[in-house]
Amino acid sequence: MGMEKRMMLVFFPGATSFILYSMLSMRLERKTLARIHSRIGPKHAGPRGILQTLYDLLKVLIKQLIIPRRADKLAYVIVPQLAIVFLGVALMAMPIRPQGPFLEIPHSLLFVAAVFTAMPVIFAVAARSTMNKYSIMGGARSIISFVAFETAKLVTIASIARLVGSRDLEAILERQNSHGPLALYLPLAFIVLLIVTLVETERPPFDAPEAEPEVAFGLATEYTSVMLAVRIATGYVTLYALSSLLSILFLGGYYGIPIGPIGEKSVRWFILKLAFVTRLFFVLRGGLARYRPDQIARYGRRIAMVLAYINLLRAGYLVLRR
Numbered sequence: 001m002g003m004e005k006r007m008m009l010v011f012f013p014g015a016t017s018f019i020l021y022s023m024l025s026m027r028l029e030r031k032t033l034a035r036i037h038s039r040i041g042p043k044h045a046g047p048r049g050i051l052q053t054l055y056d057l058l059k060v061l062i063k064q065l066i067i068p069r070r071a072d073k074l075a076y077v078i079v080p081q082l083a084i085v086f087l088g089v090a091l092m093a094m095p096i097r098p099q100g101p102f103l104e105i106p107h108s109l110l111f112v113a114a115v116f117t118a119m120p121v122i123f124a125v126a127a128r129s130t131m132n133k134y135s136i137m138g139g140a141r142s143i144i145s146f147v148a149f150e151t152a153k154l155v156t157i158a159s160i161a162r163l164v165g166s167r168d169l170e171a172i173l174e175r176q177n178s179h180g181p182l183a184l185y186l187p188l189a190f191i192v193l194l195i196v197t198l199v200e201t202e203r204p205p206f207d208a209p210e211a212e213p214e215v216a217f218g219l220a221t222e223y224t225s226v227m228l229a230v231r232i233a234t235g236y237v238t239l240y241a242l243s244s245l246l247s248i249l250f251l252g253g254y255y256g257i258p259i260g261p262i263g264e265k266s267v268r269w270f271i272l273k274l275a276f277v278t279r280l281f282f283v284l285r286g287g288l289a290r291y292r293p294d295q296i297a298r299y300g301r302r303i304a305m306v307l308a309y310i311n312l313l314r315a316g317y318l319v320l321r322r
Contacts, residue, residue: 012267013091013102013244018084022236026053029282036286057229065225068130075129080223080230083122087234087241090115094244095170098254098265107167112245113157116200119238120146123219130222138218141209141293145199148300153196155308156189159315160249169248176252183250185318188311190250192304194280197242199296201235203281205288206296239281240274247273 027042027050034041042049067073090112092102105111120143127139160182161167164175176182183190199206202218210218220231247253251273256264291299 013094013096014088018088018233018237018240021240022233023053023057025236025239025278026056028279029285032279032282033286036283060229060232061226063225063228065227068132068222070131071222072129072131075125076222077227079122079126079129080227080234083119083126083234084230084237086115086118086122087237090241091244093169094241094248095173095253096244096248096270097267100170108169109157109161109167109172112169113154116153116242117150119200127219132222134216134221135219138209138215138221141215142202142219144293145202145206145209145296145300148297149196149199149304152192152300152304152308155305155312156192156196159186159189159308159312162312163315163318165319173248173253173255177255181250181252186250186311186315188307188314190246192307192311193246193249195304197239197246198281198284199300200242201239201281203235203239204285205291207290208293208296211290239278243274243277243281244270246277251277 030052031041033039042052045052045055067076089103093105093108093111093115095101095108101108123142124139127135127142130136160172163182163186164172166172166175172182179185195206198204202209209215210220215221220228223231247270252269253273254265254267254270256266256269
C-alpha cells in the first residue's frame with residue numbers, strides 16, 4: 001500500500017473524516033434545529049458553544065460500560081463496530097476525490113448499493129444480541145422500514161445506470177461533467193433517494209425505530225459509554241456515506257460549475273455539496289413529524305415504489321430521445 005493510500009485510509013475519506021464529520025454535523029444539526037424552532041442552541045461551552053459536542057462526547061465516554069448479563073457479549077461488542085467498517089468500505093469505493101477512489105471496484109454503484117442493502121442484517125443482529133425487548137422491537141422496526149423502501153431504491157439506481165449507460169460511479173461523474181447534474185434530468189430519482197436516506201439513517205420523519213415513548217431508545221437502549229458513542233456515530237457515518245452518494249449521483253461530486261467544455265476538479269466542490277445535502281436533512285428533521293411503522297411501510301410500497309417506476313420510465317424516454 002502506497003503512502004497516498006495510507007493517507008486516504010487515515011484522513012480523507014478515512015477514519016479522521018468520520019470523526020470530524022460526526023462532530024461538525026452534531027453541531028450543525030443543533031444549530032439548524034434551534035434556528036427552525038426559534039431557539040439559540042448551544043452557546044455556553046466554548047466560543048459560541050463550539051465545544052458542546054466535544055463535552056457531550058467526553059461525558060458519554062467516561063460513563064461505566066455495562067454489558068447486560070443475558071446479552072451475546074461477542075455480538076454486542078463487535079456488531080456496532082462492524083457497521084462502521086461496512087460504511088467505511090462503501091465510502092472507500094466512492095470517487096470523492098479527483099485522484100480516484102481508494103478501492104478501484106468495477107460496477108462501483110452496484111457494490112455501494114449492496115453494502116447499504118446489508119445494513120439491516122447488521123442492525124437485526126445488534127438488536128438481538130442485547131436480549132432486550134425494546135432493542136428487538138426497534139430492530140424489527142428498522143427492518144420493516146428498510147424492506148419497505150428497498151425495491152424503490154434499487155429501481156431508482158437502475159434508472160440512473162440506464163440513463164448513463166454505466167454502473168460505475170466515475171462514469172456517472174464524467175457524464176454529469178459534460179451534460180449537467182443528473183438532478184436536472186431525474187428529479188424524481190433525487191427525491192426517492194433523499195427519502196431512502198432518511199429511512200436508512202432513521203431520521204425524522206422515519207425515526208420510528210428509536211421512538212422514545214414507544215421503544216425507549218430502540219436498538220441503542222442497552223448501550224452505554226463507548227458502545228453508545230459508537231452507535232450514535234454509526235448514524236452520522238451512515239448520513240456521511242449516503243450524503244456523499246447523493247452528491248456524486250445527482251450534483252456532480254468533485255466537479256465544479258462548468259466553465260467552457262469542462263468543470264474544475266476539486267475536493268472543495270465535493271465538500272460544499274456534501275454540506276448542502278447534510279444541511280438539507282437537518283432542515284427536514286426540524287419540520288416533519290414522525291410516521292408510524294405501518295405508515296412507513298405503506299409509503300414505501302405505494303408512493304416511493306410508484307415514483308421509482310415513473311422515474312425508470314423517464315430514464316428510458318431520455319435514452320430513446322438521444
